[in-house]
Amino acid sequence: MHSPFLLSRLAGVPALNRAWRKAKATWKRSFQWPLHAVRKSRLHKYGLTSRSPLPVARLHLRDGCACRSLAVFVRPSWDAVRPLARMRAGAPVAQALTQTAAVIDLNAFPDFMAWRKQVSKLTQGKYHRSANKARRLGYVSRFIGAKSYERSLYELTGSKPRRSKGILVWASLIAPRPDLVDTRKPMVWPSCPRHWRLTWGAFHVDESGGERLAAFAKLMRSGDLVRVESFIGHGAALTDGVTKMLMFDIMEWLLERDHPCAEGVRYFIHGSIEEGGIGLFDWKRYLGFVPMLLDVADALQQLRLFD
DSSP states (O other), X not given: OOXXXXXXXXXXXXXXXXXXXXXXXXXXXXXXXXXXXXXXHHHHHTTOOTTSOOOEEEOOSSTTOOOXXXXXHHHHHHHHHGGGBOOSSOOHHHHHHOOBEEEEEGGGOSSHXXXXXXXXHHXXXXXXXXXXXHHHTTEEEXXXXXXXXXXXXXXXXXXXXXXXXXXXXXXXXXXXXTTOOOOOOOOOOOSOTTEEEEEEEEEEEOTTSOEEEEEEEEEEEETTEEEEEEEEEOTTTGGGTHHHHXXXXXXXHHHHOOSGGGTTOOEEEEXXXXXXXHHHHHHHHHTTOEEEEEEOHHHHHHHGGGO
């Protein structure tokens, strides 16, 4: 065991002090700085700085529910939001390894039209026009049953070798999967309206009535939180505005709250503001996703039920 006297003497050695400062600077450049730089530049787009106070989303993943699906949905939701649980204060290691959630507080909008008006203001009507263009070209969206259109989903995912999060190496090597077929299975609504996983599909309908899957979104709900698990459009259909149309339809469903599965949802999370390229970031910002801190204390208490 080292004595306090010896430690104080070591701390006074100039060579050790220089080595310590160099190690700290290396850590900052290698780990903290890249994420901090991205965060700083993207917060600036919101008129914020890295020291600006951010709103806090208090998550209730269980939300007073006692259904049998809790362990199936609460645990994956916690695993997904944990890397985004950046709080106001934290150690350098925690700050370097966590990101800032991109969130829409649905309670901030009385209805879908209020949200659409904000998006139109931010994009000068561009996103709204793109969504209308997709409808004119014959695109429609709807929920699809579990394990439906498996072949189309596989081909759609590999339709573009480079996405907003980087190059998809396997996409260029994608091969036909004869074992996958497109089946249209009936839509079965979840037994619990507060814990579910649903898939939206956007289809192009031709003059003969045939349809082709052009985009899909997988959403997962746990309590008052809905998060985007995946959101992908076919590479050949992106310029038609199909992804804008799909997101508009999802937001209308969430904000109008006409279905029991949409009642009580407050937070809609789409990853973080730091992930992906500038195109993905602008997509989220224009759609109204803002940086928020996540209060996961309540979630941690609820997860003890499954430990």
